[in-house]
Amino acid sequence: MKLNFEALLPGIRPWVMNLVNIWPAYIIKPQYANWEVLHILSLTLLGGAAILMNLRLLNVGITEEPPSEIYRNLRRWQDVGVVGIVVTGILIGMANAEKLYDSTAFVVKMCALAGGIVLTYGASRPVARADGAVSSSAKLWFFVGALIWLAGVLVMATGALINVGLYHVITAAALVVLIVARGRLRWIYLAGLLAIIAAQQGITHLAYAGDDIKHLDPINKVFTWLYAIWIIGAAVVRLFLTRREERQGAFVQLIAWSSILVWVTGAAAGRWIAFE
Amino acid sequence: MIREALVWLQTVLGKGPGDTAQSWSEALLGSLNFWGLLEGTHLLTLMLFAGTIFVVDLRLLGVTFRRTPVSVVSDKILPLTVTGFLILIVTGLALFFAKPVVYYHNIWFRAKLVFLVLAMINIAIFHTRVQRNQSAWDTLATPPMAARISAVLSLVSWLLVIAMGRFIPYNWFDCGKPIPHIVNVLQDCKSSEAGALDKQDMAKLGAAKQGAAQ
Numbered sequence: 001m002k003l004n005f006e007a008l009l010p011g012i013r014p015w016v017m018n019l020v021n022i023w024p025a026y027i028i029k030p031q032y033a034n035w036e037v038l039h040i041l042s043l044t045l046l047g048g049a050a051i052l053m054n055l056r057l058l059n060v061g062i063t064e065e066p067p068s069e070i071y072r073n074l075r076r077w078q079d080v081g082v083v084g085i086v087v088t089g090i091l092i093g094m095a096n097a098e099k100l101y102d103s104t105a106f107v108v109k110m111c112a113l114a115g116g117i118v119l120t121y122g123a124s125r126p127v128a129r130a131d132g133a134v135s136s137s138a139k140l141w142f143f144v145g146a147l148i149w150l151a152g153v154l155v156m157a158t159g160a161l162i163n164v165g166l167y168h169v170i171t172a173a174a175l176v177v178l179i180v181a182r183g184r185l186r187w188i189y190l191a192g193l194l195a196i197i198a199a200q201q202g203i204t205h206l207a208y209a210g211d212d213i214k215h216l217d218p219i220n221k222v223f224t225w226l227y228a229i230w231i232i233g234a235a236v237v238r239l240f241l242t243r244r245e246e247r248q249g250a251f252v253q254l255i256a257w258s259s260i261l262v263w264v265t266g267a268a269a270g271r272w273i274a275f276e
Numbered sequence: 277m278i279r280e281a282l283v284w285l286q287t288v289l290g291k292g293p294g295d296t297a298q299s300w301s302e303a304l305l306g307s308l309n310f311w312g313l314l315e316g317t318h319l320l321t322l323m324l325f326a327g328t329i330f331v332v333d334l335r336l337l338g339v340t341f342r343r344t345p346v347s348v349v350s351d352k353i354l355p356l357t358v359t360g361f362l363i364l365i366v367t368g369l370a371l372f373f374a375k376p377v378v379y380y381h382n383i384w385f386r387a388k389l390v391f392l393v394l395a396m397i398n399i400a401i402f403h404t405r406v407q408r409n410q411s412a413w414d415t416l417a418t419p420p421m422a423a424r425i426s427a428v429l430s431l432v433s434w435l436l437v438i439a440m441g442r443f444i445p446y447n448w449f450d451c452g453k454p455i456p457h458i459v460n461v462l463q464d465c466k467s468s469e470a471g472a473l474d475k476q477d478m479a480k481l482g483a484a485k486q487g488a489a490q
Contacts, residue, residue: 033442033443033446036442037438037439037442037443040319040322040438040442041326041435041438043323044322044323044326044327044330044438045327045330045340046323046327047322047323047324047327047332048323048324048326048327048328048331049327049331050323051323051324051327051328051356052327052328052331052353052356055356061352061353061356062341062344062348062349062352062353064344064348064352065344065348069343069344073340073341073344074331074340076319077330077334077340081445109417110372122455164309164313165312165313165316167312167313168316168320171317172320175324175359179356179359184454246365264320264323266322267319267320268316271315271316271319271320272312272316275312275316
């Protein structure tokens with residue numbers, strides 16, 4: 001069974017099909033591409049702020065200033081980004097509603113949006129504002145947000161044709177580790193990463209034919225797990241290598257990681273609606 | 277000349293013997309997932325690239341990080357921006373390689389390159405001219421006019437690069453459709469397989485036909 005909004009809300013197709021005829025969707029429809037541009041620009045504002053704020057919680061970026069100062073300077077811009085993606089998203093979504101109703105990637109995108117808002121406003125920003133102190137409400141919101149996000153990741157991982165989009169999330173995680181890792185760890189990590197890439201390319205291109213999906217599919221899935229283990233492993237090692245006085249708590253790091261990757265998941269799912 | 281080279285790139289390079297053989301470019305475009313991953317990576321990296329360069333521009337405008345020296349903001353953020361830029365260039369070149377002739381005849385792609393060049397010129401001017409006396413205004417909440425103009429030019433040009441990029445896949449101005457003469461010239465439709473069809477000529481033709489019928 002395909003997990004999409006049709007499966008969740010089977011009776012509303014007539015309503016969905018009519019959305020394009022309702023104000024303002026019929027005005028948006030002919031200007032669709034322009035609103036897509038605004039959607040992307042909102043994403044860059046939101047994503048840039050999320051990256052800088054959460055990297056600071058991982059002790060990278062503008063370390064001359066405390067996390068609360070980064071938060072104070074970027075929060076309004078991030079708000080603009082969040083309101084922007086939601087408003088433009090509703091407009092282009094209304095103009096394109098039936099496709100989204102049938103889409104599994106759209107379910108992932110909505111999970112990531114909900115999880116992203118909860119993680120950002122409930123956990124990441126309050127922790128940044130408090131310079132790394134994690135309140136019990138931030139902990140609670142982190143668990144709620146992470147659960148919604150991981151539900152979305154699970155839907156993406158099990159969705160035919162869209163699960164490949166998870167490589168965007170893996171790539172982003174790999175990049176964040178490369179940015180935050182220092183010294184020898186960075187080079188060992190990079191060498192291992194390149195070795196896994198080389199092994200995957202070698203096996204899937206030399207050992208098996210390109211159309212041998214029966215063999216290639218499980219091999220690629222094993223490699224997906226290998227990437228995830230290697231990246232998460234490096235993040236954990238880095239956590240313990242950091243000097244105690246420079247180290248943010250494991251909880252703060254967990255919040256920072258998920259608050260970046262949740263938006264990457266949403267953006268990846270959004271893009272793979274078109275490839276589904 | 278350029279077009280011939282791109283046709284070779286798209287249809288000949290890497291092509292083996294046999295009827296079903298594909299060039300490397302065709303194989304990339306026809307790949308099950310790889311093209312999609314490249315395209316998705318190109319788009320998603322905008323969060324890293326544009327998202328961070330916008331923050332630096334906003335600092336130069338004096339609207340954010342007003343208490344933090346410009347040098348601190350740029351020294352700490354620009355490495356992230358450059359990382360994003362490198363990913364964009366690599367994925368962008370690969371995407372271009374997948375259908376070079378299509379992009380050659382695409383007005384939005386050409387406009388994107390123009391604004392990309394303008395953005396780079398702006399960066400060059402900023403580094404060689406505007407930044408020369410940066411120590412004098414590094415800690416100012418609002419940097420001088422020259423720096424603010426650089427920031428506005430940067431914001432506008434990157435915004436246009438992104439917008440043009442998003443318009444590329446739309447078929448409004450495909451060669452062979454009746455499109456304005458100027459667009460036919462700008463994207464060199466005459467040399468394309470679909471040819472050039474001027475909207476003005478079509479309108480005249482339509483009017484003449486109508487006249488003949490009466």
